[in-house]
């Protein structure tokens with residue numbers, strides 16, 4: 018079984034966190050997640066995250082501190098995922114996010130952080146995000 022390294026963003030603005038919905042047809046189709054994606058071989062995870070956020074939602078970001086690292090084995094997809102969650106912020110000239118390579122996006126509040134809507138690998142971080150929403 019391979020382990021895929023994935024970088025994902027916790028982007029909070031005005032007390033809401035950016036969430037994207039996975040496209041139909043792929044792994045975990047329809048799930049809401051913290052946007053991000055696979056770190057390519059030899060790629061710096063922070064650069065991978067900035068690249069993915071530009072490709073998927075068209076924004077420019079500064080990648081900040083690591084918030085959490087989680088590991089999850091998807092036996093159904095015969096892969097394991099090491100997920101690196103970073104705090105990110107949009108840089109000044111960045112446009113607002115648009116759903117370019119995702120099914121949909123939203124600025125979520127506490128009520129949107131329902132574990133049933135997220136990939137299993139993302140569930141462990143939900144309580145941390147909830148605390149951050151309260152703090153910002």
Ligand code: C5P
Pocket residue numbers: 021023025044045050051052053054055091098100136137138139
């Ligand atoms: O987004 P992408 O398909 O490149 O991510 C690779 C894999 O990482 C997904 O198939 C999924 O298993 C996992 N993933 C996840 N949570 C995320 C992003 C990706 O579990 N926030």
